[in-house]
Amino acid sequence: MSTVRPEVAHAADLAGEQQYVGGLYTRLDELRARTVRRLEEQLALVPHNPQAIGEREAQVELHTQRIVALDAAESGLCFGRLDRHDADVPRYIGRIGLSAEDGAEEPLLVDWRAPAAQPFYTATPLHDLGVRRRRHIRTRGRTVESIADETLDLTAPDVAERAGPASESVLLAALNATRTGRMTDIVRTIQAEQDRIIRADARGVVVVQGGPGTGKTAVALHRAAFLLYTHRERLARSGLLVVGPTPTFLRYIADVLPSLGETGVVLTDLGGLRPGLHAQAPERPEVAEVKGRLAMADVVAAAVRGRQAVLDRPVELDIDGTLLRFAKADAARIRSRARSASRMHNEARPAAARAVIELVARKYADKLGENVLGGANLLGEGDVAALRREVAAEPAVHSLIDRLWPRLTAESLVADLLADPARLAAATPGWSDADRALLHRPASSPWTPADVPLLEEADELLGVDDSAQRAAARREEQRRLRHAQETLDLLHGSRSQDSETEDESEELSAGDLLDAQSLAERQEEVDTRSTAERAAADRSWTYGHVIVDEAQELSAMAWRLLLRRCPTRSMTVVGDVAQTGSAAGASSWAEVLTPHLGSSWRLEELTVNYRTPAEIMAVADDVLAAGGSGGTTAQAVRSTGMRPWSRRVDEAALADAVAEAAAQFDKEDGTLAVVVPRHRLDAVAAAVRTRLPEATTDGDLTAGAVVLAPESAKGLEFDSVLVVDPVGIVGEGIRGHNDLYVALTRATQRLGVVHTGELPAMLAGLDAR
Numbered sequence: 001m002s003t004v005r006p007e008v009a010h011a012a013d014l015a016g017e018q019q020y021v022g023g024l025y026t027r028l029d030e031l032r033a034r035t036v037r038r039l040e041e042q043l044a045l046v047p048h049n050p051q052a053i054g055e056r057e058a059q060v061e062l063h064t065q066r067i068v069a070l071d072a073a074e075s076g077l078c079f080g081r082l083d084r085h086d087a088d089v090p091r092y093i094g095r096i097g098l099s100a101e102d103g104a105e106e107p108l109l110v111d112w113r114a115p116a117a118q119p120f121y122t123a124t125p126l127h128d129l130g131v132r133r134r135r136h137i138r139t140r141g142r143t144v145e146s147i148a149d150e151t152l153d154l155t156a157p158d159v160a161e162r163a164g165p166a167s168e169s170v171l172l173a174a175l176n177a178t179r180t181g182r183m184t185d186i187v188r189t190i191q192a193e194q195d196r197i198i199r200a201d202a203r204g205v206v207v208v209q210g211g212p213g214t215g216k217t218a219v220a221l222h223r224a225a226f227l228l229y230t231h232r233e234r235l236a237r238s239g240l241l242v243v244g245p246t247p248t249f250l251r252y253i254a255d256v257l258p259s260l261g262e263t264g265v266v267l268t269d270l271g272g273l274r275p276g277l278h279a280q281a282p283e284r285p286e287v288a289e290v291k292g293r294l295a296m297a298d299v300v301a302a303a304v305r306g307r308q309a310v311l312d313r314p315v316e317l318d319i320d321g322t323l324l325r326f327a328k329a330d331a332a333r334i335r336s337r338a339r340s341a342s343r344m345h346n347e348a349r350p351a352a353a354r355a356v357i358e359l360v361a362r363k364y365a366d367k368l369g370e371n372v373l374g375g376a377n378l379l380g381e382g383d384v385a386a387l388r389r390e391v392a393a394e395p396a397v398h399s400l401i402d403r404l405w406p407r408l409t410a411e412s413l414v415a416d417l418l419a420d421p422a423r424l425a426a427a428t429p430g431w432s433d434a435d436r437a438l439l440h441r442p443a444s445s446p447w448t449p450a451d452v453p454l455l456e457e458a459d460e461l462l463g464v465d466d467s468a469q470r471a472a473a474r475r476e477e478q479r480r481l482r483h484a485q486e487t488l489d490l491l492h493g494s495r496s497q498d499s500e501t502e503d504e505s506e507e508l509s510a511g512d513l514l515d516a517q518s519l520a521e522r523q524e525e526v527d528t529r530s531t532a533e534r535a536a537a538d539r540s541w542t543y544g545h546v547i548v549d550e551a552q553e554l555s556a557m558a559w560r561l562l563l564r565r566c567p568t569r570s571m572t573v574v575g576d577v578a579q580t581g582s583a584a585g586a587s588s589w590a591e592v593l594t595p596h597l598g599s600s601w602r603l604e605e606l607t608v609n610y611r612t613p614a615e616i617m618a619v620a621d622d623v624l625a626a627g628g629s630g631g632t633t634a635q636a637v638r639s640t641g642m643r644p645w646s647r648r649v650d651e652a653a654l655a656d657a658v659a660e661a662a663a664q665f666d667k668e669d670g671t672l673a674v675v676v677p678r679h680r681l682d683a684v685a686a687a688v689r690t691r692l693p694e695a696t697t698d699g700d701l702t703a704g705a706v707v708l709a710p711e712s713a714k715g716l717e718f719d720s721v722l723v724v725d726p727v728g729i730v731g732e733g734i735r736g737h738n739d740l741y742v743a744l745t746r747a748t749q750r751l752g753v754v755h756t757g758e759l760p761a762m763l764a765g766l767d768a769r
C-alpha cells in the first residue's frame, strides 16, 4: 500500500481546487459577457409604444441587476465544498449559483442561499446531513490560497481533522480582522444558530433577541438577501424595507447587501421614512418619549376634528349686495354632513363645499324669490341652479368653506398643533401640563424623527382630496387626444397631397392603423423607476417584508407606522432590550409588541458574542447588572489577552488626556471611536483634533477616528474604543446604564476608559493605569 505524505496530498488538493475555481471564474466571465451583450442589444432597440418601452426597461433592469450580481460575486466567488456520502461529485458553495453550459444536474456552484447549501452551515458529526467532509476554501483574487477540511464521518479511520477546528479557525480569522468602518458580509462563516434565523419562514413576525455582537445586524441583512433569493418575484414587486437607528448606522451597513448582489432594497432610518422629508433635527429625549406614546394617535385625531370648525357666532355673507346670515346651527349641519361623507378629512372636503354652496344658494333664493304676498317662492329650479353657480364663484363663500373645513396637509396640521397651546390643550384632554408643555414648540421648528409617525398618522386621517388632480388628469387626457388627432390629420393631409398614383394612395398610413385614442395611449409616460425607487417615494407603499434593526429603540407610534407599511406582517425585528437607550423604547418585547400584534410573533435568540472579547464583556456585564435592567447578555467567543484599562484624570486635564489616549490607540491597526457624554462632545472632539486632525463627529467611519455620543454609537463597532466620563454617560441618559453598556461593547480589540473622580464599583474590572 502506498502512502502519500500529507503536505504532498495537500498541495495536490490545493492545485485541484485552483483548477476548479479557475473554471468557475471562466464561467463567470462567460456569463457576464453574455449578459452585457444582451443588455447592449436591449439598449439599441428603439421601442415605439409604451408597452415596448416598459418591456425594454424591464429587460434592461433585469440584465443590469444580473451584471451587478455577477460583479459582486467576483471576490470570494467560491468558499466551500461538501463531499457527500451518496454522491460522487463534490458540491461547491459560493456567493452565487452557476450552472454548467451543458446543463449538468449538479450545478458548478450552489448559491449559499439555496437549500442545497445549508449543510455547509449546519452539518455536524452528529447530524451530518449526508456530508462526509466540509472544506473551507480561501481565495485572494482568483487564486486559491488555502483550504481547511473537517471530517464529519466519525467512523473514518484516517481523520486528519475532526469537525470543529477548521470552522473555528476560519471564523476566528474573520473576527480578528481589523475593521474598515464598513460592515462586511459573513457568508463564509454563518453559524448554525444564525443560519436557522436567516432561513426562517418569511411569514409572520420574527423577533431576534441577542446581546451585543451576536450578529443580529449581520443576520438581518443576510436574511434580507435570503428572502430576496427565495421570494424573488414577490419581493421584486412589493419591495423590502430595512429600517436602522441612525444615518451613520445606515452608511455603516450600506455595502453588505450590494456585496451579496442585492441592490433593490430601501434602507432608511425613522427620520427618512416619510418621502420627501428629511426629519433629522435633534430633540430632547423626554420630548421624543412623549411623541412616541400611543396616545398621540388620539391627539392627532383630535387635532383633525378640531379643525372641522363650528362657529362661535353667526357669519354675515354679502352676495352681490344681498346680506345672508350663516348661523351656528348651519355650520354644525355642514360638519355632520361632511363627517358622514368620508372618514378622511380632505376627501370629505368636496362634500363640505357642496353643502355650504347648497345652503347659501337656498338662503339666497329664499331672499331673492321671496313672495311679498306670502305665497311660494317665486324662483324655479333653473333660477336656483343659476344662483348656485353664482354662489360657488363668490370669494366670501370660499373663505367660509376654508374656515369650516380647511384643506389640510399633515405638515400644517402637526406644525399648527404643536405651536398653539390652545390647540394642544383641546387635543390633549386629561394630560398633565408638564407633558403638554413638552410637546409645545415654535411654529417653524425643523422636523425630528419622532415627528415622522405623527405626520404619517395625520396623513391616514386626512387622506387626499384628489379632485383637482383628477380634473388635471382629465384635461391632460383631452390634450393628448387632441394632439393625437392633429398628428393623424397631418398624416392624412400629407398623404392626400403627396400621393400621385393610385398605388401609392393604397399604401397603409398611420391613420389606417391607429385611431387618436390608441395614439394618445402610446404617448402616455411609462414609469421606469425600480420598485425600490417607487416604494421610497410613495408614502402609502406597503412592503412585502420589513426588517427593523435596533428595534428596541422604536416608540409605540413608530411601530404603528411600520406595521401599517407591512399589512402582511412579514417582518424581521432584531434588537436587544438590554441596549435600549431611548425612553420611548422597549424594556421587553412582549410589552412593546403585544399592543400591536397580540401574541402573533415568535422569538428567536442569539447567544454568542462574536465582536467583543471576553475581557471587555466581563466589564460590560457588570455594568448591565448594576443597571438592574435585566436582559440577556452574550457569551464572548474569543479573548484577546488584552486587558481593558481605566485612567483617572482631573477635570481640567480630561480633554487633553483623552486626546493623548486617542493618539496612542490610533497607532494601532484599524478603526477608533471615542464615546463621550453628549455635553462633552464638542470640547472632546476639539481636543482630539489637535492630535488627530482627521477625527470627525459626523459619522463617516472610514475617514479616521470618530468622536460620538453613545446614542450615535448604536450598532457600530471599532477596533479600539475610548469611553470618556462613564459616570457622565450614565447620568445623562434616560437609561444611562444601557448607554454605557452599548459604549463598552463596541470594541473588537481594545478598550480604555478615561474618567474624573472615583471610578464606580461596576467598573472595578478595569485595570487602573
Ligand SMILES: Nc1ncnc2c1ncn2[C@@H]1O[C@H](COP(=O)(O)OP(=O)(O)OP(=O)(O)O)[C@@H](O)[C@H]1O
Binding pocket: 171, 174, 175, 184, 186, 189, 190, 191, 194, 210, 211, 212, 213, 214, 215, 216, 217, 218, 219, 576, 579, 610, 611, 714, 715, 716, 717, 745
Ligand atoms: N458568523 C459570523 N462570522 C463572522 N463574523 C461575524 C459572524 N457573526 C457576527 N459576526 C461579526 O460580529 C460583529 C457583530 O455583528 P453585528 O453588528 O451583526 O452584531 P449585533 O448583534 O447587531 O450587535 P449590536 O447589538 O451590539 O449592535 C460584526 O463584525 C459581524 O461581522
